[in-house]
Amino acid sequence: QNYYVYLTHAMKQVAGKPVKVSRTINYIYRTGSKAGQPVVPKDKIVKVFIPTYMIDQVTKQTVGTPTWSPDKIELEQVSSPSIAGYTPDKQFVEGAFITPTSDDIEETVYYDAEIQNVTYTIIDNTEDKVLVADEVLTRGESGTNLTVTSLQEYQQIIEAYRQKGYEIVKHDILPASFDSDSTVDQNVQIRVVHGMFTRAGADKQVTQTINYVYGNGPAKAMPAAPSYTKTYIFTSEETVDKVTGKVVRTVWSPVQSTSVVESPSITGYVADKSEVSAVQVKYDTADMEETISYYAGEQLVNIHYIDINGKDITTDILPSDGTEIAQFAQHLTGEAGADYTNQLSDYLVAGYELVYAQKEATAGTFDEDPGKGQDYYVYLKHGTETLVGTSVTIKDTINYIYGNGPHVGEPVVTASVITRTFIPTYTVDKVTGETIGTIWSGDGTIDPSVVPTIAGYTPDRLVIAGRVLTPDMQDQSQTVYYTMTEEPTTPDKVVERSARRTHVEKQAEKRSASFETGQKYDEMQIVSREVVEELPQTGDEKDKASLILGLGLLSGATLLGTTELGQKRRKKKRD
Structure with a gap:
């Protein structure tokens, strides 16, 4: 009998030797001063694949093909690094799949130097304008050195502007090499000013001519003597x-003075002007021409108008007391012994007022002396008018502030604001248009006031002293500080406060002496404040009321002294 046992080969999985596949990316400068050098360290990654084999435990042979873990790997896309002044030939290295049988990968990204510009700008400081803006001087690759030729061209540009008449104030030094910033050009500035030179200019002549002619008779208008x-x-x-060739400044020789020219004597004739006075002559003075007329057979009456403005005289006035107003002068001619009348020049239109006129200025008789004219005088002063100006408002503010405690710095009550308005009345000279006096209306007096009482706090003063606001002041402001009430008074506190009162008395004596020499009322106010600070906090309202009355009297005296002193100062200023 045969029996069979059927067997199979046992199998076993066994891990094999790992396989490595790498990808290397090189970043290399291809052009520029760093050509051939690495841009950044190479980017290398290594991926590992592990095989698993099936082993026949009988034959110890590998059965079938191995399995891989993983069987493939995807390499991600890698962006090329950004390098200022350079452009990569690849913006990124594409991703790829690799397997255990893939070869190692090696790629190279080349960086080419970008072209950089060096520009120049020329600024004219004299005319405050740009002559050349960002003009390209030279170009080159990032990081490379500028050439000697570039420096020579730069120097030639500077020299060319010197040849045009400019002076170089400042010029930037050329950079040694091109930078790597392609967004902004490298710029150098040349600042220039216009060069100047002096030369003799054209001469100018001013001619003075005095003509002497007959004013009447058969030879009327004919020459009476050589000019x-x-x-x-x-x-x-x-x-x-x-640069421009223009004359920018002209300096002329000094002012000259003409001579006094006496009118020549001609027998039987009287000149209407005995002499021509000296005058100052400048290069731009127009040619001067004047005609002196000689009158025969007739007598001459000259009416002179004299400006005596500012002279406090109404009688015994002399022509030398003022200045003649030439445009008003009148010349009357007539037969000897004949009567004449004269309408005075319209001085009112010009803003003048009559002070005194010799009666012969309006009516008289021609004399019989052919040797000289008759001279009569009208004395005038400047008329005035009053104009009301724009009002001025001055503000006086008293702030009440917590000096300590939980509300320190906060207002205790609403600030007290008092305003005073002043209106100016101007006195204006009608001839010159100038303002010669100002009177202010409005009362700037502010009475003393009692400081508000706040429970639990003591103000640094009890009374705000009286004061006087004036239109020339700035807005006024002062602050009363409130301090939290101190602990009950001890013997030590009494001694301390006694010493402080002694100090205050000394300060009051100093303020009193200062007031006598003209110090402002606000210093006296400080004394009042210091006295109040030293008062013991007894709560005696009767004593406090007495103090307020006393301080009010002191403030009133201070205010009166300040007012009188201010009046004296204003009177002295007007004088």
């Missing part, structure tokens, strides 16, 4: 802009 002529020559020095 007087004199020429005054002025030289100049010009400062010329080398």
Whole structure:
């Protein structure tokens, strides 16, 4: 009998030797000063595959193909690093799948240097404008050195502007190499000003001519004597802009003075002006021409108008007391012994007022002396008018503030605000248009006031002293500080406060002396405050009321002294 046992080969899974597959990415400079050098360290990754084999436990042979863990791996896409001034030939290395049988991967990303610009800007400081803006001087790859030629071209540009008449104030030094910032050009500035030179300018002549003619008779308008002529020559020095060629400044020779020219005597004739006074002549003075007329057979009456403004005189006035107003002068002619009347010049239109006029200025008789004219005088002063100006308001503010405690710095009560308005009345000279006086209306007096009482707090003063606001002041402000009430008074506190009162008395004596020499009322107010600070907190309202009355009297005296002192100062200022 045969019996059979059927067997199969036992199998066993066995892990094999791992297989490694790598990917290496190299980043290399291809151009520029770093050509051939690595940009960044190479990027290398290694992936591991582990095989599992099925082993026949009888034959010890591998059965079938191994299984791999993992069977494939996906390599991610890798972006190329960004390097300032350089451009990679690949923005990224693409991803890929690898298996245990894949070869190692090696890729290279090349970086090419970008082209950088060096520009120049030329600024004209004289005219405050840009002559050349961001003009390209040279180009080159990032990181490479500028050439000697670039430096020479830069120097040639500077020299070219010197040749045009500019002076170089400042110029930047060229960079040694091109930078790597492709977003902004490297710029150098050249600052220039216009060069100047001086030269002799054109001369100018001012001619003075005095003509002497007959004013009446058969020879009327004909020359009575040779004309007087004199020429005054002025030289100049010009400062010329080398760039524009324009004259930017001209300096002329000094002012000259003409001579006093007496009118020649002609028998039987009287000149209407005995002499021509000296005057100052400048390069831009117009040619001066004047005609002196000679009158024969007739007599001449000259009416002169004299401005005596500012002179406190109404009688015994002399022509030398003022200045003649030439445009009002009148010349009357007539037969000897004949009567004349004259309408005075309209001085009111020009803003003048009459002070005194000789009666012969309006009516009289021609004399019989052919050797001289008759001169009569009208004395005038400047008329005035009053104008009301814009009002001025001055604000006086008393702030009440917690000086300590939980509300320190906060207001105790609403600030007291008092305003005073002043209105100016101006006195205006009608001739010159100038303001010659100002009177202010409005009362700036502010009475003393009692400081509000706040339970649990002591103010640093009990009374706000009286004061006077004036229109020339700035807005006024002062602050009363409130301090939390102290602990009950001990013998030590009494001694301390006694010593403090002694100090206050000394300060009061000093303030009193200062007031006598003209110190402002606010210093006296400080004394009042210090006295109040030293008062024992007895709660005696009767004593406090007495103190307030006393301080009010002191403030009133202070206010009166300040007012009188201010009046004296204002009177002295007007004088």
